[in-house]
Amino acid sequence: MVNVAMTQSEMFRAASSGDGNYLEPASYSDPKDGYHAVFGGPPSGRYLDAYRQLSPSLRADRACAPVLQQMASPFAGAIDFYAALREAKVPAQISLYPGETTATDETHLFHIPSNRLRAMQENLAWFDFWLRDRRDRDLDDRGAFDRWAKMAAQWKTRCVQTRGAERR
Numbered sequence: 001m002v003n004v005a006m007t008q009s010e011m012f013r014a015a016s017s018g019d020g021n022y023l024e025p026a027s028y029s030d031p032k033d034g035y036h037a038v039f040g041g042p043p044s045g046r047y048l049d050a051y052r053q054l055s056p057s058l059r060a061d062r063a064c065a066p067v068l069q070q071m072a073s074p075f076a077g078a079i080d081f082y083a084a085l086r087e088a089k090v091p092a093q094i095s096l097y098p099g100e101t102t103a104t105d106e107t108h109l110f111h112i113p114s115n116r117l118r119a120m121q122e123n124l125a126w127f128d129f130w131l132r133d134r135r136d137r138d139l140d141d142r143g144a145f146d147r148w149a150k151m152a153a154q155w156k157t158r159c160v161q162t163r164g165a166e167r168r
Contacts, residue, residue, distance in 0.1 A: 003056035003067070003081055010064040014130035016123050017069045021077025023055050060084030066091035066148075066155065068126045070119050072099065072106035091130075091151035093144070095122060 002017040021027040025043035028035050032042075038054070041047040052058050057080040067085060071078055071094065078094070085092035097115040099105045110116040125139035130152075135145045 004054065006063050006065060006067055007056045007059035008054075008062075012065045014065050014127055015067045016126060017067055019069070019071030019073055019075050019078050020056075021075040021081070024057050024077025024080055025051055025055055026057075026080050027075065027077035057081040057084040060090060061088040063088065063090040066126075066130050066151065068092075068122070069094045070097060070122065071095070072097055072110075089154045089157075091148065091155050093126075093147070095119070 001020070002015050003020045004023060006012060006015050006017075022034075023038065028043050035042070039047050039050040043051045043055075056063075057077070060081065061084075063085055067081075067090065069078060069082055069092065074094070074096065082092050082094050097106050097110060097112075097119060100112060106112060106115060110119055121139050122144075125136060125144060126148075128134040128136060128139070129145065129148050137145075
């Protein structure tokens, strides 16, 4: 629901999301009944407008703030949302937190202590960077601040252009 909120509202300044792919067209096949209840049918034909009104990847250009996606598995819908955000020049990052083996998977609540610690540190760094303009080097274990600074520069340019277009 974080992804939906980020593309439906302008009240947020940064977000951290999971491997959310619900409501994404790429995830329609599972579970179809849920998608039919929300959209009325598949992501085509007469139902496509309903998807355009709610699916995060189809509304990425309306995202109001940077989005961190922390996921255990790279689901197609989550990847589509990330790609659409980056295409719209919205700051976005995917961080993968794999399970203990290739046959296991983390869940919505990470159960591997090292993954839980790293994810929480990454969240602190993400929100400190985007909301407080702080860069605690102890939390930057993979050069994230340099990547985020580049995204921030693009974001600032995009926001200025968007605001300028709205004034015209």
